Amino acid sequence: MKKLSVLLVVVLIAFAAQSFAGVVLVAKTTAEGGRGVEQQNSVAKTWVSGDKGKTMFEESASPLMAKGTYIITTDGGKTMYLVNPEDKTYMKWDLDSIMGMAGGAMKMMNMKFTDPKVDALGEEPDGLIAGVPTVHYRFHTTYTMSMSFMMMKKTSKVVKEEEIWAAPKLIDAALGIWLRKTPPKTGNDDLDGLIKAEMGKVQGFPLKRKTVTTSTDEKGKVETNTVTMEVTELQMVPVPDSTFEIPQDYKETSMMGTGEEEGEESNPLAKMMGGKNKKKNP
Numbered sequence: 001m002k003k004l005s006v007l008l009v010v011v012l013i014a015f016a017a018q019s020f021a022g023v024v025l026v027a028k029t030t031a032e033g034g035r036g037v038e039q040q041n042s043v044a045k046t047w048v049s050g051d052k053g054k055t056m057f058e059e060s061a062s063p064l065m066a067k068g069t070y071i072i073t074t075d076g077g078k079t080m081y082l083v084n085p086e087d088k089t090y091m092k093w094d095l096d097s098i099m100g101m102a103g104g105a106m107k108m109m110n111m112k113f114t115d116p117k118v119d120a121l122g123e124e125p126d127g128l129i130a131g132v133p134t135v136h137y138r139f140h141t142t143y144t145m146s147m148s149f150m151m152m153k154k155t156s157k158v159v160k161e162e163e164i165w166a167a168p169k170l171i172d173a174a175l176g177i178w179l180r181k182t183p184p185k186t187g188n189d190d191l192d193g194l195i196k197a198e199m200g201k202v203q204g205f206p207l208k209r210k211t212v213t214t215s216t217d218e219k220g221k222v223e224t225n226t227v228t229m230e231v232t233e234l235q236m237v238p239v240p241d242s243t244f245e246i247p248q249d250y251k252e253t254s255m256m257g258t259g260e261e262e263g264e265e266s267n268p269l270a271k272m273m274g275g276k277n278k279k280k281n282p
Contacts, residue, residue: 022049022239023172025130025231026058027179033213033225039063040227046178051076052244053174074244076173083246089253090246116143116191118198126165129207130234134165137202143191145215156215163211168204179205179231207231 024047031040043059056070065071065082071093073080082093119140126136141160147153166181182199185192208230215223 022047022237023170023175024048024233024235024237024239026233027229027231029227029229031225031227034223037225037227044178046175047239047243048172048174049239049241049244051173052239052241053077053172053177054244055178071177072244072246073174073177077176080177081246083250088247088250090250091253091255110146110148112146113186113188113191114144114146116188116194117141118191118194120198120201129165129167130231132167132170132207132234134167134207135203137164137166137199138162139164139198141195143188154217156217159214159216161212161214162199163209164199164202164206165208166202166204166206170205170207175205179207181206183211207234 024045026043026045029040029042029044031037039062041059041061042057042065044055044057046053046055048054052074053076054070054072057065057067060067060069066084066086068086069082069084071080071082072090080093081090083090121138121140123135123137126134128134139160139162141162142158144155144157146155164181181202182196186195206229208228210228211226213225213227
């Protein structure tokens with residue numbers, strides 16, 4: 001009987017340790033190349049425990065994801081919120097939806113993607129990143145992008161070389177709120193489907209990702225952008241549930257702007273475009 005009691009205690013301790021186990025990591029993103037690409041520069045700290053995750057921007061060049069804001073989820077990334085402690089507000093966050101809004105502008109400019117192709121070039125065990133074993137994946141993507149708006153027409157051939165160093169042993173679903181396996185959707189079903197089919201085969205989550213995109217227009221002008229994300233610190237430590245709670249006094253807003261109770265308009269996308277919130281007339 002005594003042995004059973006001791007065994008039960010050991011099992012409960014082990015279960016408790018698993019319940020409070022978590023991952024804390026820091027990831028740095030650097031970008032260089034064409035106009036606007038520098039907005040991707042950031043340093044983000046992420047806390048994860050199973051389906052719960054939080055990514056806070058310690059440094060950020062993006063006007064939408066400003067320093068101090070954070071993304072949070074409690075269901076493995078199915079529902080995410082962007083929280084702004086300075087304004088004490090939060091809004092539903094869906095990067096694919098934001099790209100969908102951009103897709104409206106793309107349609108206005110008659111932007112089209114043709115001849116999409118995605119090739120997986122390799123998959124092999126590689127070294128450690130932040131102390132964790134990784135598998136190195138390589139992808140080669142090509143397509144032709146054309147646009148026609150008013151009197152302006154442009155066609156570019158795009159070549160994208162992408163390398164991913166993924167950690168197969170990292171399986172916590174909420175890691176996907178920052179360590180995405182596939183990039184945001186382009187809005188072209190064929191291209192997005194090909195990318196998902198190939199990059200969806202990546203096991204675990206990326207601890208390093210390097211993307212080199214080269215665009216060549218019809219006049220031969222070449223533009224190259226390079227974006228590198230790398231996890232620089234990673235620890236397996238307990239993460240309390242309170243980490244993933246939005247303060248009760250914070251108010252929900254939306255991407256298109258709400259805040260009518262306050263008599264003002266809060267429009268995060270306007271901020272991203274360089275605008276300011278405008279107060280409504282009484």
